[in-house]
Amino acid sequence: KAGVTQTPRYLIKTRGQQVTLSCSPISGHRSVSWYQQTPGQGLQFLFEYFSETQRNKGNFPGRFSGRQFSNSRSEMNVSTLELGDSALYLCASSFYGSGGLRGNEQFFGPGTRLTVL
């Protein structure tokens, strides 16, 4: 099975611009989560989508948004970029079962390195 893919891998933008990042999950996985990773804050949860619906959302401003398509591919968008948005953005997919005590491991993509100048 192909792993989680993210495009683009590297991106340079200037303040005020917007950016769209893409994530293709592992085939059969219906849950996609996004994380922001910075040296100072570590891994911060952005949001999770399941079957095209946002299931969970982290503590980020409304400039950060996402969506999921019927084929489970997901995009996240950041509008009005700020210098502090420079980070590694990681996407992870998982096969979401019935929940409860089962839990699910997440499979991560290589990330998109966003630099805001």
Place this chain on the structure above:
Amino acid sequence: SQQGEEDPQALSIQEGENATMNCSYKTSINNLQWYRQNSGRGLVHLILIRSNEREKHSGRLRVTLDTSKKSSSLLITASRAADTASYFCATVFTGNQFYFGTGTSLTVIP
């Protein structure tokens, strides 16, 4: 914050030695998972331990979970240079919401 916290932040050992890192969390969890990240790349799942389990093994990895103390430890035995990476614990709550800790940076010196 519901994030786990790893301890120590950084660890440097000689090849062949054992490495132990700890994770503490604040609220009841569904399960706890450990991940490895090589520099600037995606995370790789290592092991999952459920809230009703106390210990799990996978190859050279041993994970323990003490729900009364809200803590977990990851032991890597007979470390190798290739184990050099950052290690994160992720606490998973009802609804499949993951919270990652700040990570332990492990350096294994050949």
